[in-house]
Amino acid sequence: MWMLITRRILAAILTISFLSLFVFSFLYLVPGDPAERILQARMNGELPSSRETVGVLKHDMGLDVPSYVLYLKWTEGVLHGDLGYSYITRRPAATILYESLQATAELVFVSISIVVIFGLSLGMLAAWKEDSRIDNLLSYLAILGVSIPSYVIAFVSILVFAVGLHILPVAGRSGMQSMLMPAVSLSIGGLAMLMRMTRYDMLAEMRQDYVLAAKAKGLSEARIFIKHIFRNSLPPLITYIGLELGGLFSGAVIIENVFAWPGIGRLLVDSVQSGDVPMVQACVLLIGVIFICINIIVDILYTYIDPRIKPEGIL
Amino acid sequence: MRSRIFKVLKEKAHDNKKIIMGFTIIAIMVFIALFAPLIAPHNPESIDLTNRVAAPTQEYPLGTDHLGRCQMSMLVFGLRISLVIAATILFVRVILGATLGLIAGYFGGSLDQLISRIIDFELVFPDMVLALVLVGTLGPGLPNLMLALSIVGWSKYARIIRSTVISVKEKGFIESARALGVSETYIMQRHILPNSITPLIPVMTLGLGGLLLSVSGLSFIGLGVEPGTPELGMMIKSGFEVFPSHPQLVLVPSLMIIACVTGFTLLGDGLSDLFDPRKSSSFIASCL
Numbered sequence: 001m002w003m004l005i006t007r008r009i010l011a012a013i014l015t016i017s018f019l020s021l022f023v024f025s026f027l028y029l030v031p032g033d034p035a036e037r038i039l040q041a042r043m044n045g046e047l048p049s050s051r052e053t054v055g056v057l058k059h060d061m062g063l064d065v066p067s068y069v070l071y072l073k074w075t076e077g078v079l080h081g082d083l084g085y086s087y088i089t090r091r092p093a094a095t096i097l098y099e100s101l102q103a104t105a106e107l108v109f110v111s112i113s114i115v116v117i118f119g120l121s122l123g124m125l126a127a128w129k130e131d132s133r134i135d136n137l138l139s140y141l142a143i144l145g146v147s148i149p150s151y152v153i154a155f156v157s158i159l160v161f162a163v164g165l166h167i168l169p170v171a172g173r174s175g176m177q178s179m180l181m182p183a184v185s186l187s188i189g190g191l192a193m194l195m196r197m198t199r200y201d202m203l204a205e206m207r208q209d210y211v212l213a214a215k216a217k218g219l220s221e222a223r224i225f226i227k228h229i230f231r232n233s234l235p236p237l238i239t240y241i242g243l244e245l246g247g248l249f250s251g252a253v254i255i256e257n258v259f260a261w262p263g264i265g266r267l268l269v270d271s272v273q274s275g276d277v278p279m280v281q282a283c284v285l286l287i288g289v290i291f292i293c294i295n296i297i298v299d300i301l302y303t304y305i306d307p308r309i310k311p312e313g314i315l
Numbered sequence: 316m317r318s319r320i321f322k323v324l325k326e327k328a329h330d331n332k333k334i335i336m337g338f339t340i341i342a343i344m345v346f347i348a349l350f351a352p353l354i355a356p357h358n359p360e361s362i363d364l365t366n367r368v369a370a371p372t373q374e375y376p377l378g379t380d381h382l383g384r385c386q387m388s389m390l391v392f393g394l395r396i397s398l399v400i401a402a403t404i405l406f407v408r409v410i411l412g413a414t415l416g417l418i419a420g421y422f423g424g425s426l427d428q429l430i431s432r433i434i435d436f437e438l439v440f441p442d443m444v445l446a447l448v449l450v451g452t453l454g455p456g457l458p459n460l461m462l463a464l465s466i467v468g469w470s471k472y473a474r475i476i477r478s479t480v481i482s483v484k485e486k487g488f489i490e491s492a493r494a495l496g497v498s499e500t501y502i503m504q505r506h507i508l509p510n511s512i513t514p515l516i517p518v519m520t521l522g523l524g525g526l527l528l529s530v531s532g533l534s535f536i537g538l539g540v541e542p543g544t545p546e547l548g549m550m551i552k553s554g555f556e557v558f559p560s561h562p563q564l565v566l567v568p569s570l571m572i573i574a575c576v577t578g579f580t581l582l583g584d585g586l587s588d589l590f591d592p593r594k595s596s597s598f599i600a601s602c603l
Contacts, residue, residue, distance in 0.1 A: 018436060026448075143333075143584065147576035149528050151535060151551070152569040155558065163559045170559075250441035257536050258555075268444075269536050272451025284448050291441075 004303060008296045019288040020078065023281045024071050035070060078285070084278035086271075093282040096267065101286065103173055104256070104263030108248045110183040115190040115244060120237070122191075123198020128225065130203060138195065145192025150251055154185040154258045171260040182259045186251050190244040197240055201233035208232075235305050242298030246291045331589060337582030344575050348395040355388035359545040380550075380564050381557045389545040394571055396540075397547045400461060401526040407465035409519060412472025417511070419473070420480030421503055430473070437470040443529060450538045457540045460533055464526065471522075472515060479511040517587035524579030531572055547572050 035058055065073075077084070083093035126138045161168040161181060169178045205211070206229055214224045253265035260266070264283055271279035347354060356376065363383035371378045377386035419430035442464070449463035483489070484507060492502050527547075533539040534548030535555075542549065547568045554564030 015436065143580050144573075144577060147524060147528075147580045148573050149532060149569070149576075151532070152566075152573065155555075155562070155565050155569065159559055159562050247441055250443040250447075253443060253447060254532050254536055268447065268451075269538070272447065273455075273537065280448065280451055284444070287444055 005300060008299055012292050012296055015292055016289060019292075020075055020285065021071070023285050023288075024074055026277060026281055026284075028067075083282040083285070086279045087276045088271075088274055088279075093278045096279065097264070097282050097286055100262060100264045100267045103261060104249065104252055104265065107179065107182055107186065107252060107256070107261060107263060108245070110179055111187040111190075111248050112241070112245055114183060114187040115194055115248075116241060119191045119194030120198055123195040124202065124225075124230065126195065126199040127202035127206070135199075139199070142192040142196045145188050146196075148188065149254075150185050150189060151254050151258050153188050154181065154255060157181045157185060171258075173261055178259075182255050182261055185258075186248060186255045189251070190247060194237070194240060194244065198233070198237060201236055202229055205229045205233045231305075235302055238301055238305065239298055242294050245294050249287055249290065331585045333581045333585030334589070337578050337580070337585060340574060340578030341582060344394060344398065344578060347391055348398050351391045351395040355385070355391045357385035357388045359384060359388040359392040360543065361385075377567060378563065380553065381561070382553075384545075386564070386567065389550055390547075390568060390571055392545040393547045393550050393568060394575070396545060397527060397530060397572075398575070400457070400530050400540075400546070401523055404461055404464045404526055404530070405519060405523050407461075408469040408522070409472050409515065411465070412469035412474075413476050413508070413512075413515070415469070416473035416476030417480055417503060417508060420477035420511075421484060421499075421507060423481075427477075431477070434470040434473050434477075437467065438474075442468040443532070446529065446533065447538065450533065455538045455541075457544070460530070460539045464529060464533075468522075468526075471518065475514055475518060476511050479514055480507055483507055483510045513590060517583045517590060520579055520583035520586060522583075524576040524583065527572060527576050527579070 036054065039054065039057055081094055083097065085091065086093055086096055089096065122138060126135045129135050157168075158170055158181065162170040168181055172178055211224060211229065214228055215221075249264070252261075252263055253269060255261065256263045256265040257269055264287065267279065268283040268287075270276075271283065356374070361384065363379070365383065367379060367381055367383045375385050375387065377390065380386055380389070415430050415434075419427040419434075445467040446460075446463040449466070450459050453459040453463065489502060489506055492506060530539060531546070531548030531551065534546055535552045537552065540546045540549050542553070550568040551565055551572075554561070554568065558565050
């Protein structure tokens with residue numbers, strides 16, 4: 001177990017270094033001198049007007065060096081929590097990121113709870129009542145749920161609950177009420193997918209021999225269903241829930257823009273649109289690290305639930 | 316190979332409701348897209364500020380938007396453009412994924428190790444975030460959008476091809492071909508590739524639906540096609556400016572997207588049941 005965890009963490013460090021290289025290369029993808037961009041970020045977004053001053057400053061700060069040295073310096077800064085300064089607001093990127101992360105984390109937490117609670121229970125219901133009317137209805141609803149863009153659910157719910165019935169606020173972040181529509185719109189797709197998967201996996205598990213053996217032993221249907229079938233179909237579902245947690249972060253990019261939710265997704269789009277490179281780098285780095293952490297946790301949980309599995313891979 | 320696929324389809328498709336429904340929806344959509352210039356009553360880009368957000372009339376079957384453009388024509392051309400964009404990106408992804416998967420699976424060894432690591436790295440990141448960042452760095456606009464979405468999202472195709480290639484290359488007929496002195500490239504082109512394509516078909520169908528969602532989503536947040544282009548996501552975005560006073564401008568293009576994606580999901584779902592009914596659910600989940 002500890003072997004596995006150590007290996008996972010080492011692998012994650014490797015992936016994070018990959019990621020940091022990728023993020024650092026953004027500086028080279030946008031027009032202009034990368035060293036000047038770093039300088040600009042350190043100088044609160046403004047470069048001195050004279051070329052000589054820029055040159056002297058670059059030399060003083062040790063920025064007139066080859067790109068790999070620049071990368072190492074940048075990494076050192078990141079490790080000390082220095083993500084540079086936003087070009088637009090001129091505040092430290094780390095601070096802005098922290099504020100946005102709170103808003104997104106709230107939204108994602110509520111959404112993943114909706115996904116897990118309803119996805120698993122509806123999936124179990126469909127598997128329990130296989131080929132009944134309710135199973136058929138749920139399976140078509142699931143296909144629809146996967147195919148509806150989250151923002152369409154958002155529009156319809158705004159029309160009904162905010163404009164029509166006046167019971168929920170149209171947008172913004174002010175308490176639980178404002179959370180309801182964004183969280184539901186964000187979770188429908190994942191919910192539908194998890195429901196389908198739960199049904200599939202449980203049906204596959206029901207056809208196993210041990211189920212027959214358990215029945216022959218005289219265990220009750222419900223007990224077999226929950227204690228054996230459900231438990232054994234959990235590992236792939238947990239992997240999916242982990243992936244979906246990541247998916248919610250990217251789904252939040254769109255939903256946060258519809259509801260003016262002040263989270264990372266909105267920050268990322270705004271920064272991308274205004275060419276605020278340090279902010280974009282900070283957002284991508286953070287989202288990447290979150291993803292990698294989720295992956296490690298999922299893998300460890302996976303072996304915990306099903307000790308037969310020895311996962312291989314680097315992430 | 317192709318004849319075998321069609322034979323299976325003919326035998327089994329008629330009692331698979333999902334395939335029939337999905338196929339019908341897609342056939343209608345493709346028909347509309349192909350004959351868009353004949354179906355659309357007006358030029359989708361002609362602006363008439365004297366006739367803004369008009370109710371449906373005989374001349375404008377779905378009314379007009381906030382710039383007086385014919386909603387019906389925009390919808391028809393929008394469908395065409397969205398489908399073309401999604402199909403092109405899918406094509407590039409499949410080519411990229413299949414090539415890398417083929418190389419990794421066929422040659423194995425350290426080349427396989429390297430490619431598999433890249434696949435793992437790509438799989439961890441959601442396509443949407445990567446694409447968003449690439450579009451952000453390269454700048455908004457259709458070419459950059461297509462480029463960004465093409466270089467992400469290929470890893471699932473690579474992974475499928477890689478695993479099928481590994482199982483196919485151990486088959487007897489490959490051994491025989493090699494014994495006959497056939498060149499490696501010829502074996503790959505002629506024997507391995509055709510035998511590895513089948514499992515891709517349902518994934519591609521589901522992937523096309525997913526791409527329609529990504530393209531329209533990116534356009535909707537302003538990082539896709541240029542404003543004014545009749546593309547479904549862009550129509551929703553411009554409708555959003557007069558939302559919620561004129562909800563039809565947002566809801567009609569949304570319904571079009573939902574119909575299309577539902578069609579592809581139904582078809583893809585049905586096809587994957589058909590090709591391999593015992594397929595694990597996580598496989599299907601990774602497709603969208």
